[in-house]
Amino acid sequence: MTTRPPSGRAQSRGLIGLLLVAVPVGLFAWMTVWPIISGLVQAFTPTQPNGTRPFSPANFVEFFSDPYSLSNLGVTLWTCLVTLGLLLVICIPLALYLRFAQGRLAAYVQTMAMFPMFVPSIILAFAFIRVLGPNGTVDLLLNAVGLPKIRSPYLTPWGPVIGLVWDNIPLTVLILVSGLGAVSNQAVEAARDVGARPLTLFWYIVLPRIWTSVAVVISFTMLGLFSAFTLPYVLGPASPEMMGPFMQRTFGDLRDPEMALTQATVTMLFCIAFGIFYVRAVARNRGK
């Protein structure tokens, strides 16, 4: 933001400004900053049988020595990496096409790529089961042409992966296309004139200019994937489960908020680098 020159009645206006922003800032502090601090403190001060709460990493020792917790963390990391890899493989070519193509077909492709943004995850989950689930559309079509049924990804770790890729295509494409704006047509044409092949072109001309966007995509999606809840809960296996459903079950069904906070803290620590990078990128863009 640009700073505006102070007006004559700067001081009283300053006070009014502070008053106007006080409520949302206060609400934000109470419901974002405070829970994080309080959660961290609670996770590190486990309640003892005698009611005291001394500082101790016992909750984390328990988390990291419990095979079930570890396999949940493992499946979460696996899901994040596979989803991220698929997203990049699908969305980089798509974004490149949208950046350089023109015409009605490109407009249609763009509309399709943005479409999932307007499909709520829960409807996507239902559609997924009807298409890829047992006796879903794919099975119907295969059966009609005399082929065997598929091994359905529903309730396997691939279920959330497919759902999450689908869900994340629009924003990934948007961010990448926006990043590709930094690649000038002249640079590409000049390289083409001297005989650069498409792959060379991509590697030496395009990629160096969109690194930041790729990094933003990676951090943004990692933050979203690591604690994804709805799609893993509905489409994923019951065991091992991803961190989102795991935290929800620990909090809601097992009624163990302290362990749920420990899991939340672990999740946050795993994402901290991505979080800081993402927020810095957004702030920098906004500052421009």
Next chain:
Amino acid sequence: MAIALAPKRRTDWIGLVFALALTIVILVPMLVVITWSFANVWRFPSVLPQQFGLKFWQMTLARSDVWSALSLSLTLSAVVTAISAAICLPAAYAFARMTFPGRDVLFFSFLAGQAFPKFGLLVAIAAIFLQLNLIATFWGVVLIQLVGTLLFMIWIPVAAFQSVDRRMEEAARDAGAGPLRVFWSITLPQAAPTIFSAVLLSFVGTFYETEGAWLIGAPQIRTMPVLMISFINNQPVIQYGAVLSVLLWIPSLIALVFTRRVVNSGSFARGFGG
């Protein structure tokens, strides 16, 4: 981006492949859901329903749990959006137009929430709500959904207020208009379309908010998405879920029509750090 400047005669093979693949992967699943909602009878292994009809629309709309979830979801979205607008729009105006100590720090502090995985943050909030007895209450869900709208409802209107032509305001003031009159007749009309998009996005976003409602509201507060989850998990009649999906989708389609301009503009992608 998609303006036909110089139409090439060459067939756009890559485009055709993308168009075909995306149609199959993105459009077909939605068509399957819509078909299911209009299928009176659809038994394996028929590729198409044996009988089309509105039977399950009538049956779904006759369920009291659907109506109570719908009215609860609409009430929640309206209350959250109204409170959010009431507290965020004045703040947005202040961030855009006034100088006060700590302005930039406070403005960017709203971003800090984005640095944490969302569900982890929700669990941390839920632990605090547990001590305050806000779990499974209407106002608990209102609060958690309200926090989710803050960033949107401040950042988008700030951009709107900043883009208002200040010369027009000064001209009005020179002509003798008071500050409130200038705001009402000059500033607000220019900022209104963007603010309207922000309000609509926050309403629709709240309507579909699932995770907070599930974590904080369960089991008493059953919004439409929460009901949809229980339909997916426990409802053997497929058509109920299909009809509910189509019903549930309507607000999103309305948002699609009204906010496409905002979403397709580059500034939207930049808002996500692109």
